[in-house]
Amino acid sequence: xxxxxxxxxxxxxxxxxxxxxxxxxxxxxxxxxxxxxxxxxxxxxxxxxxxxxxxxxxxxxxxxxxxxxxxxxxxxxxxxxxxxxxxxxxxxxxxxxxxxxxxxxxxxxxxxxxxxxxxxxxxxxxxxxxxxxxxxxxxxxxxxxxxxxxxxxxxxxxxxxxxxxxxxxxxxxxxxxxxxxxxxxxxxxxxxxxxxxxxxxxxxxxxxxxx
Numbered sequence: 001x002x003x004x005x006x007x008x009x010x011x012x013x014x015x016x017x018x019x020x021x022x023x024x025x026x027x028x029x030x031x032x033x034x035x036x037x038x039x040x041x042x043x044x045x046x047x048x049x050x051x052x053x054x055x056x057x058x059x060x061x062x063x064x065x066x067x068x069x070x071x072x073x074x075x076x077x078x079x080x081x082x083x084x085x086x087x088x089x090x091x092x093x094x095x096x097x098x099x100x101x102x103x104x105x106x107x108x109x110x111x112x113x114x115x116x117x118x119x120x121x122x123x124x125x126x127x128x129x130x131x132x133x134x135x136x137x138x139x140x141x142x143x144x145x146x147x148x149x150x151x152x153x154x155x156x157x158x159x160x161x162x163x164x165x166x167x168x169x170x171x172x173x174x175x176x177x178x179x180x181x182x183x184x185x186x187x188x189x190x191x192x193x194x195x196x197x198x199x200x201x202x203x204x205x206x207x208x209x210x211x
Contacts, residue, residue, distance in 0.1 A: 032060045064101075151176045
């Protein structure tokens with residue numbers, strides 16, 4: 001179909017069996033999101049209630065949120081009722097996936113409601129892409145109660161990072177373990193944070209680690 005499908009032929013006895021698959025999983029995920037948003041609302045809620053924490057459908061949920069803006073109150077309730085971890089790491093990225101979806105929805109008021117439920121201490125030990133940082137800063141700048149953030153990272157875009165700090169006036173402690181940063185780079189980053197007048201009381205502890 002217009003180059004979207006791969007066709008596989010298999011000869012069995014005296015017949016030919018055709019099987020089809022999309023050339024890229026992202027196409028399948030987008031089409032799945034399109035199909036889901038057209039279902040009756042109760043079926044949408046049932047599906048996401050059962051699969052919200054399933055990483056294999058995380059991309060489909062991102063598409064769904066972008067297509068619908070997460071405007072359904074019933075789907076919002078399903079999202080809001082899920083427990084929020086206080087950690088993002090290699091083995092558990094469910095919170096990051098949620099941030100992706102909230103960012104894609106661009107539903108500011110609902111994002112604010114969700115992120116206010118975060119615990120005051122947040123621990124992040126993961127390699128973050130540019131999109132991860134966009135989603136992270138978008139969501140964390142919508143809350144105002146974070147008190148401590150612990151980062152173990154190999155890259156920290158200063159603009160996204162400062163946006164998070166500026167929007168959380170109760171943030172008093174920041175611990176950063178820089179991976180593969182030189183000591184001078186780490187010191188320069190800390191000075192950039194502490195140079196802001198509103199962040200002058202923030203306690204920043206930085207170390208440099210090797211990967």
